[in-house]
Amino acid sequence: MNRVELSELDFFSAEVQECPFHVYRQLQEEAPVWQMPGTEIFVVTRYSDIREVIRDPSRFSSSFGALLNTDSSNEEVTAVYEQGYEMVETLLTQDPPRHRVYRNLVNKVFSNKRIEGMRGYIEQITEELIDEWIDDGEVDLLNKLCVPLPIYVIADQLGVPRSELKMLKKWSDASTSRLGRLAGDDAQLQIAKDIVEFQHYFANMIDRMRESPEDNIISDLANNRIDEGRLLTKPEALGMIQQILVAGNETSTNAIAGGVLLLIQNPSQQAMLRQNPDLIPTAVEEILRLESPTSGMWRRATADTQIGGVAIPEGSILMVRFAAGNRDESIFPEGDCMDVERKNAGVHLAFGQGTHFCLGAQLARTELQIALTCLLRRIDNWALVEGKNSLKHTPNVLLRGLMDLHISFDKLAENGA
Numbered sequence: 001m002n003r004v005e006l007s008e009l010d011f012f013s014a015e016v017q018e019c020p021f022h023v024y025r026q027l028q029e030e031a032p033v034w035q036m037p038g039t040e041i042f043v044v045t046r047y048s049d050i051r052e053v054i055r056d057p058s059r060f061s062s063s064f065g066a067l068l069n070t071d072s073s074n075e076e077v078t079a080v081y082e083q084g085y086e087m088v089e090t091l092l093t094q095d096p097p098r099h100r101v102y103r104n105l106v107n108k109v110f111s112n113k114r115i116e117g118m119r120g121y122i123e124q125i126t127e128e129l130i131d132e133w134i135d136d137g138e139v140d141l142l143n144k145l146c147v148p149l150p151i152y153v154i155a156d157q158l159g160v161p162r163s164e165l166k167m168l169k170k171w172s173d174a175s176t177s178r179l180g181r182l183a184g185d186d187a188q189l190q191i192a193k194d195i196v197e198f199q200h201y202f203a204n205m206i207d208r209m210r211e212s213p214e215d216n217i218i219s220d221l222a223n224n225r226i227d228e229g230r231l232l233t234k235p236e237a238l239g240m241i242q243q244i245l246v247a248g249n250e251t252s253t254n255a256i257a258g259g260v261l262l263l264i265q266n267p268s269q270q271a272m273l274r275q276n277p278d279l280i281p282t283a284v285e286e287i288l289r290l291e292s293p294t295s296g297m298w299r300r301a302t303a304d305t306q307i308g309g310v311a312i313p314e315g316s317i318l319m320v321r322f323a324a325g326n327r328d329e330s331i332f333p334e335g336d337c338m339d340v341e342r343k344n345a346g347v348h349l350a351f352g353q354g355t356h357f358c359l360g361a362q363l364a365r366t367e368l369q370i371a372l373t374c375l376l377r378r379i380d381n382w383a384l385v386e387g388k389n390s391l392k393h394t395p396n397v398l399l400r401g402l403m404d405l406h407i408s409f410d411k412l413a414e415n416g417a
Helices: 014-018 021-030 047-054 075-081 098-110 112-117 119-131 141-146 148-158 162-180 185-211 217-223 234-247 250-265 267-275 277-291 361-378
Strands: 033-035 041-044 138-140 297-301 305-307 310-312 317-320 379-384 406-411
Touching: 033 310, 041 047, 047 297, 047 305, 047 317, 075 185, 098 112, 098 217, 098 234, 112 119, 112 361, 119 141, 119 148, 119 361, 138 141, 141 148, 141 250, 141 361, 141 406, 148 162, 148 217, 148 234, 148 250, 148 361, 162 185, 162 234, 185 217, 185 234, 217 234, 234 250, 250 267, 250 277, 250 361, 250 379, 267 277, 267 361, 277 361, 361 379
Parallel strands: 041 317
Antiparallel strands: 033 041, 138 406, 297 317, 305 310, 379 406
16 A cells, blocks of 8 residues: 555544554554544554553543533534433543442443353354244345344343344444544434434433342342442443443454455364364464454543654543554564464453453454354355355444355264364
8 A cells, every 4th residue: 555644644534543564564564553644633542652552541541421411502402412311420431449439339240250250141042043044045134143243142141022123223333433533414414313313212211220129230230339328320331331232242343254255264273263263262362463443542642741752742632543552563473464373362352451441342352253153063165155245344433243154064963074
């Protein structure tokens, strides 16, 4: 790819966000901590610099909620949000020590031990989803596996009926679109309507769970107490539910779809996994490194400081680009290439690090391991269906996920018989 003049680079343009990797490489070489022209935003692309930022919340705060509350000057959008609940700082946009108060409420839900105990249940859902289309020879894999698997799992944990899958997906997409900051005015209006609908649905559910507690996440959040023994406010509980919904499904959906595409594009790597399924856990880390479902995240400088020798004034906004750090050649040689035997694949930044290490990381890993294991065992000769795949990604500054994935395949005999 041709190099671009950094003074003219529109980093958040649709073109760059769709195919950003040559830009990441150029920034790493020429301006690893790059100030976007005419803004107070600094884009950080080297692994070591990203790691320094996200592991130092005293200098680089996660309190960027104000970015989310400046959706537009559109009075119609503002009026819609006024019908819902205000956004408050809880998990994603809260700093220590307050962050720990909220994180402790949900840590047990996503603990490694609990997720490992769910493995058989996740396998059952995966097998049932594959059963629905395995005799067809062709499938819209995105909507017939990659989306429903994580949504079913998180719906069960939240205590929401699986019949609400489309609603949950719509609300999750609206939340990520708002966070991603690329929506136009018309889209912002629909996002606002979807988010307010989400808030009222779960506000009613919180009321029900306080009257009649059940064994699910919503009931726990509705009835657990913090501080001096008080219940969470509705905005606090809703903020956490919204983030759990996104953490529990978006990264998994994007990673499964991206992983299948990578294995279609790298048939020798797929063959290695078929010959040696013990490589699947390492392959999952390599997929997460290359796909980086969360491409980046915001931070705010709390004081005048510097990163990589570049002065960062107090109040500046940093965009730490996980997807760039995950291809940093100084850490991952031949970083653009897939290697399911890569020794250090697991040191990737796909889930962040430090205080805000992704709540749903272990769930996403487990779902991706199980999905790949089942797919590799049950179907072969994966290929993209001609004329049905744009292979484009949903426009979003923070999350990266395919818009479509239609594959053809051959059904394998069960148990190799």
